């Protein structure tokens with residue numbers, strides 16, 4: 705939990721900010737008055753006010769009210785946000801950035817005395833099942849890391865890694881929910897093609913995904929071992945896995961993760 709006196713100000717109130725805001729407000733010790741958002745899209749700002757009872761405001765007001773500023777705009781928008789915030793940043797602020805690819809040094813170049821913590825969360829934060837990795841910038845000490853960790857802990861699991869791992873983390877867990885959602889989409893479509901009704905297919909796929917994830921987390925066995933346990937010799941799973949291997953699923957997943965990691969680096973270079 706964030707301390708009673710902290711106010712967390714979000715710059716950008718999109719999907720990721722909402723996931724973090726909902727997590728923060730699930731923490732009963734956090735009051736709606738401790739969360740503010742600066743969101744340029746008026747309908748989106750209205751939605752956040754109506755849904756979460758939080759206040760929306762401009763940059764100056766946000767910097768005035770908040771001591772913890774969370775940057776949750778697209779990486780491409782980060783430079784203009786830095787410029788807008790710069791006149792209002794003081795020694796009492798810290799910055800937490802969730803922008804993919806954007807290095808802490810990008811913020812530090814302008815906010816030269818401000819502690820910055822870079823974070824890569826993911827959207828399951830919205831349901832308290834996120835995983836976030838935090839990495840300290842040059843001016844961030846243990847106290848700032850602890851604040852970032854306490855905020856992220858309201859949305860799920862938190863790990864700390866060196867910043868040079870964050871582009872890779874972005875490709876695995878930041879982007880990762882999309883891999884599983886795509887697999888679910890494809891499995892549901894395939895289920896209907898073998899004669900199962902779409903609603904039933906959805907239930908089958910969702911519970912299978914949930915069960916597999918819980919087994920992976922709790923059984924103590926690794927993914928390959930758990931897969932082997934499903935695969936009877938000469939059986940149905942072997943028939944399916946043979947097709948996936950023959951058609952290059954391993955290469956496809958590896959290429960996808962490399963592409964996401966490279967795009968994260970590229971987005972950071974543009975910011």
Ligand SMILES: NC(=O)C1=CN([C@@H]2O[C@H](COP(=O)(O)OP(=O)(O)OC[C@H]3O[C@@H](n4cnc5c(N)ncnc54)[C@H](O)[C@@H]3O)[C@@H](O)[C@H]2O)C=CC1
Nearest residue numbers: 716717718719720742743744745776777778779802803804
């Ligand atoms: N969506 C995801 O799964 C994840 C996103 N991220 C990062 O979170 C950041 C936000 O991503 P999303 O929430 O997906 O994008 P989004 O497009 O849903 O949200 C961005 C919000 O910022 C607002 N905005 C644009 N310019 C602004 C400005 N100058 N001042 C204030 N608000 C402004 C937009 O109106 C929009 O509501 C990105 O940097 C992304 O890399 C990180 C991890 C996961």
Ligand SMILES: O=C(O)[C@@H]1CCC=N1
Nearest residue numbers: 804874877878879880
């Ligand atoms: O697609 C993106 O760029 C963001 C970062 C990780 C997940 N979504």
